[in-house]
Amino acid sequence: MAKDRVYALPNVTTPSRPVIFTDKCKGCNLCVEVCPVDVYIPHPEKGKAPIILHPDECWYCGSCVYACNIPGAIEFNWPLQQRGYWKNKATGKVSRA
Amino acid sequence: MPFYGDFPAMPDVERRITWGLMIGEEAITRIIVDTYNAAGFDPAKDQLQNYQLIEGRSLPQWRSVDGAGARGGILTDDWNMKTTLDGLYATGDQLPASGDHNLAATTGRYSGRKAADYARQIGPGAVSKEQVAVEKARVYAPINNSEGIDWKELHFGVSKAMQFFCSEYKTESLFNEGLDTLQEIEEKYVPRLFALDPHQLMCSLESLSALACAQMIIQASLARPASSRYLDFHRIDYPQLDPLEWNKFLTLKLENGKVKIGERPLGYWGNMKDNYEAHNKDYTGVYEGK
Numbered sequence: 001m002a003k004d005r006v007y008a009l010p011n012v013t014t015p016s017r018p019v020i021f022t023d024k025c026k027g028c029n030l031c032v033e034v035c036p037v038d039v040y041i042p043h044p045e046k047g048k049a050p051i052i053l054h055p056d057e058c059w060y061c062g063s064c065v066y067a068c069n070i071p072g073a074i075e076f077n078w079p080l081q082q083r084g085y086w087k088n089k090a091t092g093k094v095s096r097a
Numbered sequence: 098m099p100f101y102g103d104f105p106a107m108p109d110v111e112r113r114i115t116w117g118l119m120i121g122e123e124a125i126t127r128i129i130v131d132t133y134n135a136a137g138f139d140p141a142k143d144q145l146q147n148y149q150l151i152e153g154r155s156l157p158q159w160r161s162v163d164g165a166g167a168r169g170g171i172l173t174d175d176w177n178m179k180t181t182l183d184g185l186y187a188t189g190d191q192l193p194a195s196g197d198h199n200l201a202a203t204t205g206r207y208s209g210r211k212a213a214d215y216a217r218q219i220g221p222g223a224v225s226k227e228q229v230a231v232e233k234a235r236v237y238a239p240i241n242n243s244e245g246i247d248w249k250e251l252h253f254g255v256s257k258a259m260q261f262f263c264s265e266y267k268t269e270s271l272f273n274e275g276l277d278t279l280q281e282i283e284e285k286y287v288p289r290l291f292a293l294d295p296h297q298l299m300c301s302l303e304s305l306s307a308l309a310c311a312q313m314i315i316q317a318s319l320a321r322p323a324s325s326r327y328l329d330f331h332r333i334d335y336p337q338l339d340p341l342e343w344n345k346f347l348t349l350k351l352e353n354g355k356v357k358i359g360e361r362p363l364g365y366w367g368n369m370k371d372n373y374e375a376h377n378k379d380y381t382g383v384y385e386g387k
Contacts, residue, residue: 038296054296062128076128085146086138089105095143097136 015079018058019065021049024073031064031074040064100151101144109141116140157265160329169193169317172348172361176376178208179215181350186212193346210380238290239301245289248301254282255308263315268333272319279312313349320347320358 018039019031027047032040039058040050060078068074083097104112117140121130138145170193171180178186188208189201239248246254262275287305292298323343324331348359366372374381 038299057300059125060128061125062131063124065128076132078132084133084148085099086133086143087101087146088142089103089144090142095137097133097138 013054013056015058016052016055017077018052018055018060018079020075020077022073022075024070025049026070026073028069030067030069034063034067036061036063098151100147102147103144104140105142105144112140158260169314172346172365174361174365176366176372177211177215178204179211184215184219186215236302237298238288239292239298242289242291243293245291246286247291248297248304251282251286251290251301252304252307254286255279255304255311258282259311259314263311263318266333267318267331269319269322272315275315276312276319279308279315283308283312316356316358317347317349320349 025048027043027045027049029040029042029050032042032050037054037057037059039052039054041053042050060076060082062076065074065076078097085094085096087094104116107115116130120126133145171187171191172193173180173187178188180187186208188204192200192204194200258275258278262271262278287308290301290305292301318330318332321330321343322332322335323340324336324338325343326338344363346361346363346365348361350357350359
C-alpha cells in the first residue's frame with residue numbers, strides 16, 4: 001500500500017494578498033518605503049519584488065500603488081469581503097468591484 | 098434596500114466634485130475610485146451601494162466622530178496651544194474638533210509656529226538620564242520576552258473589553274467592570290507582551306497606547322453622569338439628554354498615578370478674534386494685501 005506524505009503548516013494569515021507584484025517589478029523598494037504600516041520588507045535578493053510580510057495589517061490605502069514608477073508592476077487586490085456593489089440605474093443590473 | 102448613493106441623480110458638476118474630486122483626489126480614497134472605475138463603475142449611470150447596507154447604521158460600539166468634541170481631545174487654555182505638559186503642543190486630530198485637512202493644516206501651522214518660538218526661547222535644556230532610562234525600559238520591554246502574548250492578542254483583548262463595557266449600553270457598573278478588566282490586562286498581560294522584530298515592537302507600542310486611551314475613555318465616561326446627543330453619548334443610568342448642568346467640557350489628567358477630573362465651560366476660549374489678535378501681535382496682518 002502506497003504511503004501518502006501529509007504535511008501540516010501554520011495558519012496562513014488572511015487576507016494574504018493585498019497587492020500582486022507582476023514580473024514588471026524591478027525591486028526598487030519604493031513601496032516598502034512609503035507603506036505607512038510596514039506591510040513589506042525588501043527581498044533579500046536584489047532586483048526582486050518585496051516580500052509581503054504583514055499582509056493582514058494592510059489598510060488598503062493604495063500608497064504603494066501610487067508610489068510605484070513602473071506601470072503595471074504592482075496591482076491593488078481588494079479582499080473579497082471589501083469589494084463593493086453598484087446598480088445600473090436604468091437596467092437594475094448589479095455589479096461588483 | 099440596500100441603500101444606494103444616487104450619483105446619476107446628481108447634476109454633473111456635483112457628481113464630478115463628489116466622486117472625482119472629493120473621493121478621487123484624497124490620498125487614501127483615490128484607490129477606491131480608481132478600482133471601481135477600472136471595474137466598470139460609471140457614476141453617471143450607476144448607483145453605489147452603501148458600504149453599511151443601510152445609511153447611518155454603523156456598529157453599536159461606534160460613536161459618531163463628526164460632532165466637535167464627540168471623540169475628545171486635548172483642551173488647551175493656552176492661546177499658544179501649549180498643553181499642561183510644558184513644551185508639548187497640541188495640533189490636528191489631538192484637538193477636540195472635526196478631523197479634516199483644513200483643521201490639520203491650520204492648527205499645525207499655528208502650533209508649529211508657537212512651538213518653534215518656545216523652543217528658540219528655552220534652548221535645548223538638560224537631558225534627564227533617569228527619564229531616558231525609564232522610557233527606554235518601557236519601550237524596549239517587549240523585546241526582552243520571546244513568548245507570552247503578542248500585540249494582536251493585547252489589541253483584541255482591549256477591544257473586546259471596550260465592546261463589552263463601554264459600548265452600546267453604558268452604565269456605571271459596566272464602566273467599573275471595564276476598568277477592572279483593563280487593569281488586569283495592564284498588570285497581568287502587558288508584562289508578558291513579546292515582540293520578535295522592530296515591526297512587532299512598533300505595533301506593541303501602539304497597542305499599549307490603545308490600552309491607555311481605553312482607560313481614559315472609560316474614566317471620562319464615568320465622570321459624566323449624563324447623556325448627550327451632541328457627544329453621541331448615551332447612558333442607561335442617566336438617560337436624560339443634555340441636562341443644562343452638564344453642558345460643559347470635562348478634563349482628565351493623571352496626577353501621581355491618580356485620575357483627576359476638571360471642567361471647562363463651553364466657549365472657554367473667549368472671543369476668538371480678540372484673543373487671536375492679542376496672542377499673535379507679531380503675526381496679525383502678515384498676509385494683508387498679498
